[in-house]
Amino acid sequence: MSEYVLETKGLGISFGGLKAVSDVNLKVKKGEIYGLIGPNGAGKTTVFNLLTGVYTPTEGTFFLDGKELKGLSQEKINRSGIARTFQNIRLFNNMTVVRNVMVGLHNRKEYSCSVMQSIFRMPAHFSVERRMREKAKELLDIFGLLEERNNLSCNLPYGKQRKLEIARALATEPQLLLLDEPAAGMNPIETEDLRRTVEIIRDRFGVTVLLIEHDLKFVTEICNEITVLNFGTVIAQGTVKEALSDPQVVKAYIGS
Amino acid sequence: MKKFLSTIKWKYYIGYLVITLALAVTGILSAVNALPNSTLYLLEEITIALILAISLSVVVGFLGELSLGHAGFMCVGAYLGGKFSAVICEKFAVSDSNFAVFLLSLIAGGICAAVFGFIIGLPALRLKGDYLAIVTLAFGEIIRNIFLNTSSESFGGALGLPTPRMNKNILFVFGFLLVLATLAVVQNLIRSKHGRAITAIRDNEIAARATGIDITKYKLLVFVISSAFAGIAGVLYSYTKATVRSEIFDYNYSIEILVMVVIGGMGNLSGTMLSAAVITYLNNKLMAVLTGNLAVLQNLVYALILIGIIIYNNAPALKNVREKYNLGTLWAKITKPKKDPAKETDDTGRWDVVPTKIEMDEVLTVGIIKKDIEASEKKEEGKDE
Ligand SMILES: Nc1ncnc2c1ncn2[C@@H]1O[C@H](COP(=O)(O)OP(=O)(O)OP(=O)(O)O)[C@@H](O)[C@H]1O
Numbered sequence: 001m002s003e004y005v006l007e008t009k010g011l012g013i014s015f016g017g018l019k020a021v022s023d024v025n026l027k028v029k030k031g032e033i034y035g036l037i038g039p040n041g042a043g044k045t046t047v048f049n050l051l052t053g054v055y056t057p058t059e060g061t062f063f064l065d066g067k068e069l070k071g072l073s074q075e076k077i078n079r080s081g082i083a084r085t086f087q088n089i090r091l092f093n094n095m096t097v098v099r100n101v102m103v104g105l106h107n108r109k110e111y112s113c114s115v116m117q118s119i120f121r122m123p124a125h126f127s128v129e130r131r132m133r134e135k136a137k138e139l140l141d142i143f144g145l146l147e148e149r150n151n152l153s154c155n156l157p158y159g160k161q162r163k164l165e166i167a168r169a170l171a172t173e174p175q176l177l178l179l180d181e182p183a184a185g186m187n188p189i190e191t192e193d194l195r196r197t198v199e200i201i202r203d204r205f206g207v208t209v210l211l212i213e214h215d216l217k218f219v220t221e222i223c224n225e226i227t228v229l230n231f232g233t234v235i236a237q238g239t240v241k242e243a244l245s246d247p248q249v250v251k252a253y254i255g256s
Numbered sequence: 257m258k259k260f261l262s263t264i265k266w267k268y269y270i271g272y273l274v275i276t277l278a279l280a281v282t283g284i285l286s287a288v289n290a291l292p293n294s295t296l297y298l299l300e301e302i303t304i305a306l307i308l309a310i311s312l313s314v315v316v317g318f319l320g321e322l323s324l325g326h327a328g329f330m331c332v333g334a335y336l337g338g339k340f341s342a343v344i345c346e347k348f349a350v351s352d353s354n355f356a357v358f359l360l361s362l363i364a365g366g367i368c369a370a371v372f373g374f375i376i377g378l379p380a381l382r383l384k385g386d387y388l389a390i391v392t393l394a395f396g397e398i399i400r401n402i403f404l405n406t407s408s409e410s411f412g413g414a415l416g417l418p419t420p421r422m423n424k425n426i427l428f429v430f431g432f433l434l435v436l437a438t439l440a441v442v443q444n445l446i447r448s449k450h451g452r453a454i455t456a457i458r459d460n461e462i463a464a465r466a467t468g469i470d471i472t473k474y475k476l477l478v479f480v481i482s483s484a485f486a487g488i489a490g491v492l493y494s495y496t497k498a499t500v501r502s503e504i505f506d507y508n509y510s511i512e513i514l515v516m517v518v519i520g521g522m523g524n525l526s527g528t529m530l531s532a533a534v535i536t537y538l539n540n541k542l543m544a545v546l547t548g549n550l551a552v553l554q555n556l557v558y559a560l561i562l563i564g565i566i567i568y569n570n571a572p573a574l575k576n577v578r579e580k581y582n583l584g585t586l587w588a589k590i591t592k593p594k595k596d597p598a599k600e601t602d603d604t605g606r607w608d609v610v611p612t613k614i615e616m617d618e619v620l621t622v623g624i625i626k627k628d629i630e631a632s633e634k635k636e637e638g639k640d641e
């Protein structure tokens with residue numbers, strides 16, 4: 001056990017000589033909602049891509065609950081306990097809502113069932129299918145999506161698609177959930193709803209949240225601590241108030 | 257009883273039902289010698305086409321990868337399965353293959369093809385779309401040419417491999433049974449958590465990875481299963497012919513199987529089976545009717561009919577006609593479902609939602625439109641991720 005759920009040490013990556021992100025040191029405590037902010041192109045999503053194995057860091061490393069995850073594949077990192085959502089929503093569009101969540105449940109031990117058991121329709125297959133569906137419905141109920149469970153996910157309104165993506169990520173039973181601009185494109189009512197959702201994630205599921213957000217009001221309301229990135233480097237870190245009043249941050253936001 | 261019947265998901269059993277019925281009817285007819293040889297031959301052809309189309313649809317319809325080498329896997333099955341039974345027959349000094357030998361060579365041919373499927377599945381882990389299509393295409397051509405250039409003692413070379421004989425009158429019965437087996441395996445796979453993972457990869461590979469789906473495992477699994485059944489179809493084929501000749505497993509044959517899958521509706525097994533049967537029947541009849549000088553018209557008429565089907569399936573102007581006269585609505589008329597899909601308690605009836613994204617044009621205009629789309633997507637991705 002480590003004091004921090006997520007700890008990065010000098011994390012960075014360069015693309016052919018161009019340093020997109022460098023020397024990022026995050027210390028995210030358990031049960032915290034941690035913000036990652038910065039102007040467009042600052043490298044926020046790139047940090048998420050490093051943490052989820054989309055890119056392998058060219059410098060530094062990172063630990064989840066004390067366990068080094070650098071160099072693992074995306075699938076393995078997810079199974080180690082980091083789940084994410086995407087800036088541009090990525091759902092399984094030709095599947096129903098409930099089935100999207102069931103894909104999230106796929107790797108959980110309690111729903112294991114071999115390919116042979118499925119092909120030969122052994123009892124395990126039916127039991128797993130039934131229990132997965134129940135569990136998925138339970139999750140959808142928490143997120144207020146139960147009514148829509150049999151709709152195709154692409155037919156959901158925007159705000160609900162965001163929520164579904166979060167539900168799917170949570171279904172993988174992560175310790176740490178990365179949300180990439182969850183409030184982008186949402187109206188004030190949807191944003192308020194999202195805030196409650198994120199709190200549910202923390203309180204009810206005990207999942208630590210690291211989120212990227214441009215909406216500073218949202219960040220101020222919900223985050224315990226933040227890190228501000230600009231041009232791929234950390235310019236301020238600490239509580240929301242401290243970090244946002246840092247002269248460099250003010251310059252980055254207003255000056256650019 | 258009525259209540260029990262209403263709980264059955266007919267959609268999934270209609271395939272088994274139709275095949276079993278066809279088997280029963282043709283079986284009885286052939287038992288009383290009412291079927292001419294040409295019909296027996298047609299039935300064999302149809303069962304082979306069904307196995308090929310169902311197995312290819314796992315790759316194309318459910319995994320969403322384009323394979324242009326399905327005939328190559330069939331070729332492996334036909335040659336290696338055929339050779340296997342010839343060797344066994346020789347060893348035990350029997351002149352005709354019996355049921356046990358047939359069964360063993362089905363397994364042998366299936367396993368050999370599956371090994372090749374695994375090997376072709378490996379590049380599929382890294383390559384996508386057009387590039388993978390080219391690899392599978394090359395595989396099909398290479399494998400066929402390897403068998404063409406073997407010595408006459410090993411695989412017959414240009415003369416072809418002489419194949420085992422068995423009572424040809426009952427071969428179609430095995431054909432139908434194998435179709436049932438293929439359908440059962442493929443459908444049970446797709447309608448399970450594993451099938452869900454496979455369709456998740458098709459719908460959004462990046463999201464599937466981020467959700468922890470083992471892409472390597474499932475891509476290889478799909479290629480292995482698909483090629484194993486293609487191999488089995490190949491063994492069946494080798495039994496229906498006096499000699500197996502490598503020419504027939506060419507590019508055109510792979511395309512023809514692909515056409516069956518595409519016209520039937522990607523990811524729609526009943527549709528795929530229907531189109532496989534109809535297209536095979538059509539080909540067979542055209543060959544029988546247009547003989548002599550008219551033989552040159554065979555391909556022309558075949559192509560015209562296919563174009564007609566495609567226009568009917570896709571033309572916006574025919575939308576109303578299509579909705580009125582498609583199988584789904586006819587089926588709904590017969591069964592009169594009261595349920596509104598949105599109000600169903602479960603979505604268990606919705607396994608084969610046909611992807612709207614992978615469409616005809618994407619498959620048939622390999623490389624032109626798709627590249628542009630991908631390039632623009634890449635730009636976008638670079639921006640927001
Ligand atoms: N694969 C890549 N190859 C080259 N450069 C990249 C790659 N991925 C990201 N970058 C660069 O890294 C920088 C940071 O991009 P990133 O998407 O992380 O920004 P962001 O902070 O998420 O911005 P936004 O708020 O617009 O989402 C950009 O300049 C981008 O061009």
Ligand SMILES: [Mg+2]
Pocket residue numbers: 044045046087640641
């Ligand atoms: Mg971003």
